[in-house]
Amino acid sequence: MAGKSKSTLSNYARHLAKLAIHFNELPTLVDPDRINDYLHLVKRSHNTPSDSYFKFTVYALRFAYRIEGMKDKRIELPTIKRSKKLPVVLSKEEVRRLLKAPKLLKHRILIGLLYGCGLRCFEVRNLKIEDLDFDRKVLHVKDGKGKKDRYVPLADILIRGIKTYLESEQPIEWLFNSKGEQIIGRAGGDFDGRYSQRGVQWAVNEAKKKAGILKPMNVHTLRHTYATHLLEEGLDILTIKDLLGHECIDTTMIYLHVAQTEKYRAFSPLDRLYLSRK
Known part of the structure; x- marks a missing residue:
């Protein structure tokens, strides 16, 4: 459904079910202010891994609103900042x-x-x-x-x-x-x-x-490694985007921060420190 995997849909269903139990009504019928109060409660909760739990709650709500054609409600939900962590890559x-x-x-x-x-x-x-x-x-x-x-x-x-x-x-x-x-x-x-x-x-x-x-x-580390190694071997970023099946080039651009190409290969100043000694 809507390009989502079974595991993702199951995850969404669990979070929406918890919302329904909390409010005793369908999440799509709940007033936006009450939804925001619930999200603040999730953020403050110490009984759950709040960051991932909060994200999936928001994603599940967005998905439900989209399925029900309630696009106007999407703007009521907070924006989730994407992680800026770089992927682990194998040599x-x-x-x-x-x-x-x-x-x-x-x-x-x-x-x-x-x-x-x-x-x-x-x-x-x-x-x-x-x-x-x-x-x-x-x-x-x-x-x-x-x-x-x-x-x-x-x-x-x-x-x-x-x-x-x-x-x-x-x-x-x-x-x-x-x-x-x-x-x-x-x-x-x-x-x-x-x-x-x-x-x-x-x-x-x-x-x-x-x-x-x-x-x-x-x-997934092997997928990150695949993309990084291709970039290091000289394959262009647009081709790598297509090979990975990415929808947006921005997703692929992260590998530019990981790959060590010959032209822009970084080095430590210690590598050069003693080269100038006579």
Whole structure:
């Protein structure tokens, strides 16, 4: 619905349900002043992680107002400042260690696709065998964020690995089935034959530990690393925007603050301090 994932919609539903219970009526019928009072209450609350809870409450209300065609009410809600934190990015050496870490070929291919194609967690879970085009060396990413499709290049080394994986595992329909991961799958949410979200997170986290990576990282870190490495290799920002499936170029521009290109590579003054000594 409206380009939102199931997990996002479930999150919105929970927050709207709490609002409805608090006011004993539909949130869309509540007076804006009372809504603002509730939001101030959420901000002051010590029983919840107020920052994220507050954000999702506002996002859920905005979504409900939009669905109900109540655009005029959107201006009553406070503006949420976006975080200015820069993403964590792995070095190439760290990526190499990460790709070698898993024992299962399935997990090596999974991590290879997350990094090599810049996929989101739900996108790698949604991959079907039919989405692979080895002749054209591309991957068809269907129903990405905002229900947008896109094509991304498949590296030769990844194609060879996927072919080996397909021959040995013989998955059906989904590229990553939940065979052998039932316990993780049930814990991770919908059990429909696909590899679960928790299963993907577990595979990446286990590889991180085995690779000895100390940086705080998660599944999305590989997408950040993909974009940053492409920028450092000279690919233009507009092409990277399309490969990531971003709606707005501003979202992609953050990688300009992370990438170290040869032309603008920063350095420490300590690197030059003793060069001038005779």
